[in-house]
Amino acid sequence: MITTNTIASIPEIADDSRREIVRLNNVCKFYGQDDTLVKALDDVSFVIKEGEYCAIMGASGSGKSTCMNIIGCLDSSTSGQYFLDEQDVSDMEERDLAKVRNLKIGFIFQQYHLLPQLSAMENVMLPMAYANIRPKEQKERAAAALERVAMGHRLNNRPNQMSGGQQQRVAIARAIVNNPVMLLADEPTGALDSHTTAEVMELFGELNASGITVVMVTHEADVARNSHRIIWFRDGQIIHDRLSPSDLNHVI
Amino acid sequence: MDTWESFRMAGKTLAANRLRSTLTMLGIIIGNASVILMVGIGQGAQKYAAEQFQSLGTDVIFVITGTDNARRNVIAPPNRLVLADAEAIATQVPTVRSVAAQINGSELAIAGNNTKRATLIGTTDTYAIVRNAEVSAGRFFNEEDIKRNARVVTVGAAIAKELFPQGTAIGQTVRMRGTSYEVIGVMSEKGAFLGTNQDDTIFMPITTMSSRLTGKTSPYGVAVAVINVSATSNDNVDAAQFQISNLLRLRHRTSDINADDTFTIRTQQDALAIVGNITGALTIMLAAIAGISLLVGGIGIMNIMLVSVTERTSEIGLRKAIGASPSDILTQFTIEAVILSLLGGAIGTGIGVGGILLIAAVSPLQAGVSIGAITLAVGVSGGIGLFFGIFPARQAARLDPIVALRSI
Numbered sequence: 001m002i003t004t005n006t007i008a009s010i011p012e013i014a015d016d017s018r019r020e021i022v023r024l025n026n027v028c029k030f031y032g033q034d035d036t037l038v039k040a041l042d043d044v045s046f047v048i049k050e051g052e053y054c055a056i057m058g059a060s061g062s063g064k065s066t067c068m069n070i071i072g073c074l075d076s077s078t079s080g081q082y083f084l085d086e087q088d089v090s091d092m093e094e095r096d097l098a099k100v101r102n103l104k105i106g107f108i109f110q111q112y113h114l115l116p117q118l119s120a121m122e123n124v125m126l127p128m129a130y131a132n133i134r135p136k137e138q139k140e141r142a143a144a145a146l147e148r149v150a151m152g153h154r155l156n157n158r159p160n161q162m163s164g165g166q167q168q169r170v171a172i173a174r175a176i177v178n179n180p181v182m183l184l185a186d187e188p189t190g191a192l193d194s195h196t197t198a199e200v201m202e203l204f205g206e207l208n209a210s211g212i213t214v215v216m217v218t219h220e221a222d223v224a225r226n227s228h229r230i231i232w233f234r235d236g237q238i239i240h241d242r243l244s245p246s247d248l249n250h251v252i
Numbered sequence: 253m254d255t256w257e258s259f260r261m262a263g264k265t266l267a268a269n270r271l272r273s274t275l276t277m278l279g280i281i282i283g284n285a286s287v288i289l290m291v292g293i294g295q296g297a298q299k300y301a302a303e304q305f306q307s308l309g310t311d312v313i314f315v316i317t318g319t320d321n322a323r324r325n326v327i328a329p330p331n332r333l334v335l336a337d338a339e340a341i342a343t344q345v346p347t348v349r350s351v352a353a354q355i356n357g358s359e360l361a362i363a364g365n366n367t368k369r370a371t372l373i374g375t376t377d378t379y380a381i382v383r384n385a386e387v388s389a390g391r392f393f394n395e396e397d398i399k400r401n402a403r404v405v406t407v408g409a410a411i412a413k414e415l416f417p418q419g420t421a422i423g424q425t426v427r428m429r430g431t432s433y434e435v436i437g438v439m440s441e442k443g444a445f446l447g448t449n450q451d452d453t454i455f456m457p458i459t460t461m462s463s464r465l466t467g468k469t470s471p472y473g474v475a476v477a478v479i480n481v482s483a484t485s486n487d488n489v490d491a492a493q494f495q496i497s498n499l500l501r502l503r504h505r506t507s508d509i510n511a512d513d514t515f516t517i518r519t520q521q522d523a524l525a526i527v528g529n530i531t532g533a534l535t536i537m538l539a540a541i542a543g544i545s546l547l548v549g550g551i552g553i554m555n556i557m558l559v560s561v562t563e564r565t566s567e568i569g570l571r572k573a574i575g576a577s578p579s580d581i582l583t584q585f586t587i588e589a590v591i592l593s594l595l596g597g598a599i600g601t602g603i604g605v606g607g608i609l610l611i612a613a614v615s616p617l618q619a620g621v622s623i624g625a626i627t628l629a630v631g632v633s634g635g636i637g638l639f640f641g642i643f644p645a646r647q648a649a650r651l652d653p654i655v656a657l658r659s660i
Contacts, residue, residue: 102575113570117268130575
């Protein structure tokens with residue numbers, strides 16, 4: 001099937017009973033004014049449902065990063081509504097947004113962003129510390145999360161004692177430890193070699209198979225191919241929204 | 253994040269940057285140590301001065317011949333105090349315990365091949381009582397010596413040592429202006445105080461001194477420079493002063509109520525108060541200088557914390573992304589600054605106290621470890637940490653997580 005470059009509508013999803021994790025309704029994000037107005041996001045609407053594995057793609061400046069920041073509650077939109085886990089977060093205060101990020105979103109970054117002065121265990125405990133979870137429970141859950149990403153043998157290692165792939169695994173453990181409704185990965189394999197990339201992608205697949213919603217921003221087609229749905233941005237608008245990545249070659 | 257967790261986290265972060273943390277604390281350490289040391293030294297000096305005065309007796313009143321004005325004015329000779337005035341004070345003022353008139357001089361003292369310029373004090377036998385002076389050997393001259401114009405002297409400890417280096421001074425002879433005097437006693441060592449050194453002084457009966465050396469007499473008898481008076485108690489000093497003043501005005505016929513005194517009365521308590529004021533001001537000045545260094549230390553903390561915020565932008569971004577609220581970040585950075593300044597304060601206090609103990613051990617200055625200074629210094633350094641830590645912490649708390657995450 002050949003698709004032309006039209007604004008995609010919200011895709012039909014077979015099982016409609018699933019919870020909506022992300023719902024953007026006519027979201028716009030503008031920078032500057034008048035002559036210098038930049039439309040980073042121009043009337044964007046889409047829904048991501050529970051259990052989806054979704055890649056957001058686009059060239060740099062396409063709006064995919066802005067979209068990720070808004071989905072991640074790191075930025076607010078100029079207009080439109082954003083529901084995260086069926087809760088309107090469009091006009092929340094920074095303090096409440098911090099709580100939402102803490103409990104509902106697991107962030108994974110290109111540069112891992114582990115704190116160098118803390119061990120793997122302590123890094124994974126950090127989100128729970130901000131959630132005011134008892135230290136004993138923090139330790140148990142952190143150990144379990146690290147076990148899940150196959151890092152159970154490196155609990156007390158500092159980030160500088162680990163390889164890039166291992167660091168990213170610890171970062172993934174940190175992202176899932178508070179049982180978020182969504183993993184939000186920003187170029188998760190950008191700093192990894194192809195072998196490690198494959199390992200991390202396998203881990204993403206496993207996590208998604210266990211029911212975790214995964215949203216991944218990437219510009220690498222090979223990485224995006226691992227997902228089940230690709231949202232493609234250009235000039236602040238969605239130009240493709242495909243449930244299957246089979247026709248990805250055509251889009252690129 | 254609860255406070256205990258925040259403290260642990262801050263401790264970890266500071267321990268991870270040991271060099272930077274130490275350098276940051278250095279300012280506070282120096283500031284704190286200097287505040288405690290300076291206040292300690294100031295108070296030690298105050299105490300030392302007070303003790304010196306105490307050793308002379310705080311119940312002492314000096315009646316000095318002439319007034320400040322009269323002494324400056326050479327044309328109008330002062331209406332001099334005489335020995336009879338001293339006797340009158342002793343017999344007629346009820347709040348007076350003891351009186352010792354005094355003439356001052358300076359003579360070259362010779363004993364064998366040894367010579368020494370000595371301060372000469374001619375006085376009465378009561379001097380030892382009034383001025384808390386004690387003899388270590390022999391005796392002070394007595395009433396009998398004064399009556400007989402006896403050629404006897406009691407010498408200061410330093411004089412005895414220099415004029416008679418090989419042995420006992422008692423029974424030996426000292427020559428001054430061609431006359432020989434027998435040494436009958438040696439004063440115990442007292443040390444210098446405010447320019448006069450009792451150890452360099454030779455004491456002789458006032459009658460002997462006026463007839464043989466000074467020759468200063470007035471129509472009313474032996475002229476004296478100072479009358480040393482001790483009151484019956486510290487509480488009676490003011491009363492004694494008033495009564496002496498009245499008595500002397502009567503005796504010197506200054507009955508006109510508006511006329512100036514022909515004498516000056518100073519009490520040891522006045523002098524003590526003056527010295528206390530001076531040393532108190534000194535202490536405040538020292539503390540103020542030290543306080544400035546504490547302030548500089550605080551600014552040092554702010555400086556490093558600001559650099560630290562810039563350096564740790566991505567850490568702040570990450571913390572915000574995984575759920576730290578602005579107040580969590582504010583707390584974290586403030587606690588780091590407070591820990592640095594409190595720890596620096598504690599180390600500085602240790603150094604300050606150590607320094608004070610060292611000074612007390614090697615010098616006569618009994619520098620006191622003042623709890624007040626420690627409380628102040630540690631309180632101030634904690635406050636400085638809070639005050640100078642808040643600004644960088646607010647900068648950190650305000651960082652936009654997107655911007656913060658982008659900077660790697």
